[in-house]
Amino acid sequence: VYGKQLELMKLLGMLLFKEHDDVETERLATYMMALHTDSPDGFLLQARLFSRQQQLQEALLMYDDARSKSTGEEATTVSLEMMGLLLRVRQLDRFDAIATDIQGDLQSNKKHTAKFHQRLADRELTRNKPWAAISELEKAEIATPLSAPICLMKAEVYVGLGENAKATAEYRKALKIEPDNEKIVLALRRLEKTRLQDGLLLGK
Secondary structure, three states: OOOOOHHHHHHHHHHHHHOOOHHHHHHHHHHHHHHOOOOOHHHHHHHHHHHHOOOHHHHHHHHHHHHHOOOHHHHHHHHHHHHHHHHHOOOHHHHHHHHHHHHHHOOOOHHHHHHHHHHHHHHHHHOOOHHHHHHHHHHHHHHOOOOHHHHHHHHHHHHHHOOHHHHHHHHHHHHHHOOOOHHHHHHHHHHHHHHHHHHHHHHO
């Protein structure tokens, strides 16, 4: 039905997944896994689908298969995705093992380096260490300076710390990068309203 061209099937899988057509996404993933047993692509597609459907243990099994069949930068991509899921299920020992395993493979890819430090920042937040998370996010920002998601994440951590001036600065940086991002606009507006109210209370 779907043909035998793996690259075309990968593109079709991405499209079906983004369109939230879960039935056809799963059908295609199953077909890819059966037809291309040595390729990670079908397993990765199924892992992403399971993850979105909150079937987290099943997703981990698929990520394990995809990771075992991947090499090079593709293996790093799969590992970084899997690290995010491991945090969700609180399998922190496995998270740390994968982080150690891939750390030496990051230097040539700035996006991977940034994502790696974002994952470590998430890890520090689970440990209730927000300042350590900020340190990791600063490393991520060095790798990819024009990243609105990193600025957003820093802003949210600063809000949690009560560092509203620093949070405002991060939201404004994010807005310069993505001026049409409504999420950033609303978050900045809420924070500036809070800062104004706090200023009025202090003035009393």
